[in-house]
Amino acid sequence: MTDETRPGERIAALRPGYQADIAAGLDRFFEARRTSCPWCGSEDLKPRLHTTDLLQHKPGSFVLDRCGGCGHTFQNPRLSAEGLEFYYRDFYDGLGEKKLGDTFGGRTRMYRGRAESMVPHDPGPKTWLDVGTGHGHFCAAAREVLPDTAFDGLDFTDGVELAEREGRVEHGYRGNFPDLAPELAGRYDVVSMFHYLEHSTDPDRELRAARDTVRPGGHLLIEVPDPESRYARLLGRWWLPWLQPQHLHFVPVANLRDRLAELGFTVVAEQHAEPHDPVDLLAAVWLSLDHAAPRDDAPWLPGPPSALRRTLRAALLITGIPALIAGTLLDRFAVRPLSHRLGVSNAYRIVARRD
Known part of the structure; x- marks a missing residue:
């Protein structure tokens, strides 16, 4: 079997299973449509985006609603557990593992920038947990910035097991963060969530798990797509951070700041230009x-x-x-230097200290 024929043969082997899933109907991939905002409870909901899967081109159509009360944008109806399995399958692992691994592995400069954003607030954390670590490429790059820090990773895919085998993380935890948080309580100086919250079915539950995992005086580092970016409106369905159907929640920065304060955090830094990824x-x-x-x-x-x-x-x-x-x-060269001034930054980053 040659390298040229192997992908086609893998696809052919997977086709019967996918076709059986599709033939059984797509309705089971979605929960019932919500009539209230999952963030604030308001019933003032308006459709913001109708789209399809523009990356894998799996079947289905998806709707994002925006809350008129707090501005929270969320997938509605949301994917069910079966839907999450179907649409994630062969994206980060399986057929997509090598492609995504190569993509994430080539972003060392971005990863170093994320690690450097913690230095003004804690120049030498001893323990760091990266939630949603994937294949652990951030941890490997961050170790160059913080050589004395022990980096652990957590993810629900088998990528975290690969990260541990490759030595990118010291300990790899596989599973849901809220379920694993009790055994990790108070253990970490820093917990990071880079483009993780938007994938979660319940962002508030994830934030509470982070509060329990960060030691008092430690820090929580969060980076998410910015739904208030002008690009989100100008580019519509072609704005990459919408990433349907995987991204379930888009939290405006003011909402996240308020929720972190309620959980006992003090926001010590908010960045918009630095986390902007110039690919829109x-x-x-x-x-x-x-x-x-x-x-x-x-x-x-x-x-x-x-x-x-x-x-x-x-x-x-x-x-x-x-x-x-x-x-x-x-x-x-044209947009990146002015991204924050133009209001088109596609992400924001928050550093919060647990009081």
């Missing part, structure tokens, strides 16, 4: 091109594409190269 225009161009082009092979599609469809896809993507280059240049 590039990603929007790619998502639109990929959406318009014939689909690449995937096990959730009825069968592999014909030679003609493969040729048409390649031709369309090639014609889009100038637009992809233009998006990259604008992202990195």
Whole structure:
């Protein structure tokens, strides 16, 4: 078996299982639609976004509602446990493991910046737990900034086990954070959640677990997409951080600050320019091109594409190269230096001290 044929054979082997899941109907992948905001309880809900899965192109349509009371944006109806399993399958692991691993592994500069954001508040934490660590690439890079810190990782996928085997984390905990929090209570100087809360079914429960895990005087470091970014409105469904159907909650920064205060934290830093990832225009161009082009092979599609469809896809993507280059240049050199001033930062970061 050659490297060229192996992906096709893996896809073919997975296709019967996916087709059986789809044939059983998609309704079971969703819970009942909520009539009130999961953050504040207000019933003033308005649709903010209708979209499909623009990354994997798995079947289904998804709605994000926005609360008129507090501004919280959330998936409604939300994925059920079966839906989460279906849409996460082969994204971070399985078929997607190598691709995502290579992508995350190449972001050392960003990871170092995240670690450096803690230095003014605690220049030498002894213990650090990274929640939602994935393959542990952040911990490996952060050790260069904080060589005396012991980094542990927690995730519900098998990526955390890989991270421990590869030595990127000292201890890898697999499971749901709130379930594991009691055994980790008061153990860590720093707990980080980088682009984790938006994936959780209950952000408030995750924050309470973090409060229990951070020792008194320790710090909680959170980074999430910013739903108040102007790009979220200007780019619509093509704004990458919407990441449907995986992202379930989008918390405005004022809401998160208030909730952290209620939990006994003091916010000591709030950053918008620093966590901005300059990929918005590039990603929007790619998502639109990929959406318009014939689909690449995937096990959730009825069968592999014909030679003609493969040729048409390649031709369309090639014609889009100038637009992809233009998006990259604008992202990195025109927008990035002014991202916060223009109000287009796609993420915010909070450092909070547990009192």
